Amino acid sequence: MQGPELIFVCPKRFYAVDFLKEVIDHCWPGDKPQNPQIAREVKMEGFGNVDFVIADVKKNNKIEQFLSVELQAIDITGSVFPAYQALRIGEDLEKKPTYGFNWDNVYKRYITQLIRKGYFHHHWKSKIVAVIPEQVYQYILGRAGFMRTAEVKKDPQVNIIFMTYRLEKDPDKVGEYKPVLVNVEGTSHTNLQNAIMYKDPPQRSAFIDQIKSSLARGAVKISDLISAGDISSVEYDDD
Template structure:
């Protein structure tokens, strides 16, 4: 059984996979951060520059740096900033603090004394992979078919459990700071969040929304033409840390009778 790796690997170093079969010749330079790709795999040495993959025909971003293709700052100012956005925003990358963690970037407005007047934090989140697409990547580099069965999927549950708890905490901090945290996601990942967590959807600029989901999805690149694609802004949706927490903790419970039946099944086995 063989399979074309191009049905699995969508992009390498930001390029369509069939146009980037030898990333070493490109110095593993990521065009979105203007430096060597920082993505790694436990199974291989050096960069693992797979930006996006296909799963059931849908292109999924698997590296958060991929979102830097979009004009994130302009999108935050236009769709998420509360009140009048600053005319000279300052950008700080990878801001971290003990007891808080790290955010990918902070957009800040400074006053005449260079003190921070207002700010909005931004986090980038891609989906995790279960299994591995590394055999497909290696086959792509070797201009060969993937031989044998390749098993991989998208680990929606892991991202949801890990990331939403972080957003609740950081949303709480930003609420007390009188600010917002913006979570940059692809549409399919947001749909998974909403399927499992029924949180409120609010005006992203309202005072009650301290967490904002800024959503993107892959579209054909009108400037470069097919098969190039880009992550384009689709919409911004606000919510609150309280709503996220309530939705995550107090979901509709499963059927008690079904659970009791599972108890009896286990007892009857012993």
């Protein structure tokens, strides 16, 4: 049974299952690796780290094939910690805590990073696997319709693979939930990038209406913005 309101807010929740084995089972191209070894927090020159790299290490310590793996939960705003702390000590809260899901941050930040990392892996003739909640994946699909294929092992265009999970009741542990694999679909960095960047533009007339609406609320002068400290001082002609 699925928990409809449950979503991963911490990437470590994926650790409840052997997701790296599932990456090998579902995403590794060709024959299974003979000597898979896991590297953590591997630095990408000029662009941060990747969470894990599964490398097939030969006897001479040569690495011919590898897959990178990135974990991503949903970002939250505010904090649920006061409610958790009150529950633990059996006290009431003075006021309702404020918190929410920051869907846009995941979409804008994570997908941008994934496109760039997918581009790197394209040049390395490898792939990067994004392990994410199913709800986050569906949100991304709702915002950007990109090419997807289930042939993630064989399609040479695929350099980004989405491996999605949802939380379902654990039959072996009463009251607990565990991650269950839902989707494994691949795309390319170019398809993902184009789907996000080249959306159908709004009508020019609609944008003109927005300009008029903003001006109706009150036009501003550059000098006023400088005085308020909203922008730095620049030379301008106020005539």
